[in-house]
Amino acid sequence: MAIMQMRNMSKNWRWTRQRRSVLEALREMEDHPTAESVYRMLRDRGEAISLATVYRTLRALADDREARALYGAGADRFDGRTGPHYHFVCTTCGRIIDLAIPYMDELDRSKLSADVEVHGHELTFRGRCGACSGSEEGSSDA
Ligand SMILES: [Zn+2]
Ligand SMILES: [Zn+2]
Numbered sequence: 001m002a003i004m005q006m007r008n009m010s011k012n013w014r015w016t017r018q019r020r021s022v023l024e025a026l027r028e029m030e031d032h033p034t035a036e037s038v039y040r041m042l043r044d045r046g047e048a049i050s051l052a053t054v055y056r057t058l059r060a061l062a063d064d065r066e067a068r069a070l071y072g073a074g075a076d077r078f079d080g081r082t083g084p085h086y087h088f089v090c091t092t093c094g095r096i097i098d099l100a101i102p103y104m105d106e107l108d109r110s111k112l113s114a115d116v117e118v119h120g121h122e123l124t125f126r127g128r129c130g131a132c133s134g135s136e137e138g139s140s141d142a
Helices: 002-028 035-044 051-063 105-109 130-134
Strands: 068-070 077-079 086-090 096-099 124-127
Touching: 002 035, 002 051, 051 068, 051 077, 068 086
Parallel strands: 086 124
Antiparallel strands: 068 077, 086 096
16 A cells, blocks of 8 residues: 555656656747657756657646647647737748737627636737748748
């Protein structure tokens, strides 16, 4: 019984430690990284962690609202900034940039429908980032 408890404790301890290092790495990376980039950063730091664990941890952090999961084309991306802010997505390279425009609280207070309760909103602008605007690649898709 005692051994089982100790096993559980060490498992929990490992989970807590991994969760903390994943969250720390995510908060340091301001480019809304994929699970793979977070994984590479942790490996570079000598963390013995698998890509599957990093992905699972990021999902759990998003579920607990300690991070935000962003869905777009390609791999899911994660955001260590949980405060309300808007994003710009480059449709050419997939980069996600935080925008400095103020969050519109009044939208959350607007009466959308009688049977919904609004807790927040997200707004994503799409276009081409500065790096991609410089490169001409002939035909652009619509
Ligand atoms: Zn771009
Ligand atoms: Zn962001």
